[in-house]
Amino acid sequence: MLGDKKILYSGMQATGTLTLGNYLGALKNWVTLNEEYECIYGVMDLHSLTVRQVPAEFRKNARSLYALYVAAGLDPEKNCIYYQSHVSGHAELSWILGCFTYMGELNRMTQFKDKASKHADNVNAGLYTYPVLMAADILLYQADVVPVGVDQKQHLEITRDIAQRFNAVYGDVLTVPEAYIPKAGAKIMSLQDPQKKMSKSDENANATILLLDDRDSILRKFKRAVTDSGSEVRYAADKPGISNLMEIYGCVAGKDMAAVEQEFDGKGYGEFKTAVGEAVADHLKPLQARYQELMTDKAYLDAMIKQNDEKAQGYAVKTLRKVQKKVGLTERIR
Ligand code: ATP
Ligand code: LTN
Secondary structure (H helix, E strand, O other), X not given: OEOOEOEEXXXXXXXXXXXXXXXXXXXXXXXXXXXXXXXXXXXXXXXXOOOOOOHHHHHHHHHHHHHHHHHOOOXXXXXXXXXXXXXXXXXXXXXXXXXXXXXXXXXXXXXXXXXXXXXXXXXOHHHHHHHHHHHHHHHHOOOOEEEOOHHHHHHHHXXXXXXXXXXXXXXXXXXXXXXXXXXXXXXXXXXXXXXOEOOOOOOOHHHOOEOOOOHHHHHHHHHOOOOXXXXXXXXXXXXXXXXXXXXXXXXHHOOOHHHHHHHOOOOOHHHHHHHHHHHHHHHHHHHHHHHHHHHHOHHHHHHHHHHHHHHHHHHHHHHHHHHHHHHOOOOOOO
């Protein structure tokens, strides 16, 4: 709790460009929840290091992510939007929490298993302890709620377990956070294989809508999207392709599945796919325009980054000192 508002914390890895999945599963909800909470959003650049990065490209991606948060509607004057690597408390708390995490727990993480098989040549310790750093991110800010897509649910559960384990020994030190997983959009699927999550690391460009794709690409990708047998626009388990497109449409048009079915009653897949493409392109247009503006305003972004680094540091150091003291590390002499 900060003032009379609860704390919301979230972030994304600074790798590649955001997809429509990242947007509908996470970013869009951050904007919706924004007024209700005291909000802190990180550009999770330390997490990105678990996969090899090209330094210049990586720096660009991180800045682009920062600008996308702002372009999506998060005001950096009202919210704390900062770089994870600028607050050393993340790494420090992560070490301490690592001593309260069991290898058995980390062995069960599905993201680790998944990434380890995709990057078999670089199964590094960072990939393995990734959830501990994520727990440190969240617990450092005493977050009450963490809005994420459904693939992050397991990481939220381990965060809660670590916090409870720590509190059981040292008293009520860490806030145990709740995941906020949206009812619609929590798992947007690939446009080319509706059994697979839409992912920024997909090799097939047609599988993924990027937030910065131009209108023509968006329309073309939706036109080429894999659909199912039959011809009715109906939300059903045996129609994963159409159901995914309906979910996307519902999210951007603010409609539930019954309303979407009704709107496209008697219309074919072709007409529906065009409508989804247009709705998504229209929805993203203001965000894209704002993004372009921000990326040319170096002074403004730099000022916001500096100001928020200090703010984040201020929040983080309080928890860190408290934790250090509780575990018995010797206090600094002033
Ligand atoms: P990758 O697929 O390359 O591992 P990613 O696209 O999952 O990366 P992250 O930075 O791991 O990107 O995710 C950022 C946020 O977006 C998380 O809250 C995650 O749950 C959410 N998210 C990612 N993909 C989807 C998706 N397809 N549908 C809904 N939410 C998603
Ligand atoms: N692992 C997350 C990114 C992330 C995160 C966090 C999300 C790192 N630290 C703290 C919420 C809160 C992902 O989306 N891959």
